[in-house]
Amino acid sequence: MRRIALLLLIGMLAVSACGDDGTLQSGSSDSAATSAASTTSAGEATTTTAAATTEAPSTTAATTTTQATTTEATTTTEATTTTAALDHPLLPAALTRADVPWEALGPGWSFALFSTAAGYEDLEPPGDEIVVAYLVGPDGTPFEITRWPLHQAPFTIMDVRPDGRFAIVGIPEGGTHLLDLTTGTFEPFPAGVDGRYVTFTRPTGRDFVMTTEGTAEMRFSDGSVIADFGAIDDWYADYGVPYPPWLYGPGGVTVVINRPDGPVLIDNLGNQIRRLDEVGLDCRALRWWSEAEILVRCDIPSPEHYLLRQLWLVNRDASVAPKALTPVAESFFEPGFDGYVDALRAGDSVLLQGFYAAGSGWFPIHAWSPDGPPERLTAEEPAGQLVTGNADSFALLLYGCCGEVYGGLTHYTHGGEVLSRLDAPEGIYGVTDARGVGAP
Numbered sequence: 461m462r463r464i465a466l467l468l469l470i471g472m473l474a475v476s477a478c479g480d481d482g483t484l485q486s487g488s489s490d491s492a493a494t495s496a497a498s499t500t501s502a503g504e505a506t507t508t509t510a511a512a513t514t515e516a517p518s519t520t521a522a523t524t525t526t527q528a529t530t531t532e533a534t535t536t537t538e539a540t541t542t543t544a545a546l547d548h549p550l551l552p553a554a555l556t557r558a559d560v561p562w563e564a565l566g567p568g569w570s571f572a573l574f575s576t577a578a579g580y581e582d583l584e585p586p587g588d589e590i591v592v593a594y595l596v597g598p599d600g601t602p603f604e605i606t607r608w609p610l611h612q613a614p615f616t617i618m619d620v621r622p623d624g625r626f627a628i629v630g631i632p633e634g635g636t637h638l639l640d641l642t643t644g645t646f647e648p649f650p651a652g653v654d655g656r657y658v659t660f661t662r663p664t665g666r667d668f669v670m671t672t673e674g675t676a677e678m679r680f681s682d683g684s685v686i687a688d689f690g691a692i693d694d695w696y697a698d699y700g701v702p703y704p705p706w707l708y709g710p711g712g713v714t715v716v717i718n719r720p721d722g723p724v725l726i727d728n729l730g731n732q733i734r735r736l737d738e739v740g741l742d743c744r745a746l747r748w749w750s751e752a753e754i755l756v757r758c759d760i761p762s763p764e765h766y767l768l769r770q771l772w773l774v775n776r777d778a779s780v781a782p783k784a785l786t787p788v789a790e791s792f793f794e795p796g797f798d799g800y801v802d803a804l805r806a807g808d809s810v811l812l813q814g815f816y817a818a819g820s821g822w823f824p825i826h827a828w829s830p831d832g833p834p835e836r837l838t839a840e841e842p843a844g845q846l847v848t849g850n851a852d853s854f855a856l857l858l859y860g861c862c863g864e865v866y867g868g869l870t871h872y873t874h875g876g877e878v879l880s881r882l883d884a885p886e887g888i889y890g891v892t893d894a895r896g897v898g899a900p
């Protein structure tokens with residue numbers, strides 16, 4: 461809840477679009493660009509999760525690279541482009557959009573928004589503050605995609621297309637927008653595609669799912685309705701950790717919907733297959749773990765902790781019993797530690813996001829082990845959110861609490877060593893949101 465409060469308060473400053481000058485952007489010195497040098501290691505990211513199946517049985521043409529917009533679109537988005545460079549002395553050094561190895565994008569890559577605003581405590585007129593969009597490689601190398609004046613900029617990311625070429629972003633009081641990362645400009649959604657929350661379908665991202673007054677609809681890339689997914693749980697964050705209203709299956713034929721009364725498995729035409737097994741209270745699906753399993757978080761009543769948060773792997777097949785991913789014995793949990801709220805597969809590693817409810821809460825990262833208790837990896841105590849990972853590294857979105865003005869994207873080795881940080885000098889906010897590329 462703190463994370464959303466931060467973004468809402470920051471968002472009071474912001475509303476449409478601009479471009480960049482296409483040059484190496486450095487806030488303080490060109491020497492920093494050397495440290496952001498070649499992304500050959502970043503280019504070794506594992507392959508994307510795109511499968512060969514189509515997203516809907518009724519769809520036969522699965523465009524895999526340039527399908528996000530159509531000439532039939534009638535909804536227009538203001539996409540004002542300026543030739544004047546928007547600059548700021550405290551921006552991190554970055555490579556340019558022209559340097560992005562587009563074919564290498566996949567797990568381990570992320571898309572981030574970086575704000576030079578003073579933070580949520582400073583609600584003065586924004587002046588010349590800006591927001592910059594970056595693609596970030598698995599080794600932490602940032603590539604600047606575009607930049608906007610603060611009052612025209614997005615602050616939240618709803619989804620990134622699996623190939624990393626488009627993103628869906630939210631502009632405070634300015635609606636949902638489709639951003640072409642290859643050009644740095646906003647593109648119009650197809651006619652009829654709109655809503656408070658919009659994502660791409662999987663595996664190719666050809667079509668869209670959107671909210672419409674508390675329900676979800678799937679629409680083709682030309683805007684026509686494919687399916688009505690029915691009622692959704694319209695609240696998609698818990699203690700600052702987001703959970704999506706729906707999870708489009710990696711194979712493109714099934715979808716998990718977080719309904720107000722729990723998660724439900726449906727086909728991609730909207731027909732219910734079954735309710736997912738619930739192993740606790742207020743269960744919410746977080747992500748597809750594999751083509752057969754869904755990661756689910758549930759609350760477990762506890763006399764000492766009020767509620768413990770635990771993670772389970774629930775199979776889409778009712779004949780397979782759920783498996784606990786995190787400990788269920790109360791004796792495991794130390795005072796103040798209230799369980800686990802998210803998990804991520806990064807190569808052969810499994811990362812767990814813990815939760816301390818004391819104060820405003822913070823989220824340490826643990827390494828899962830099949831043979832013993834999870835091991836603490838990160839030393840930071842600000843709130844942290846798992847963003848992405850691959851066989852070599854993982855990334856956390858870190859943000860402050862209790863009056864701190866801070867937002868950063870930090871890359872770690874699987875042993876917990878810091879590889880790089882995309883964050884801001886003292887006095888400006890930094891990364892407001894980040895989302896993994898190639899994530900289901």
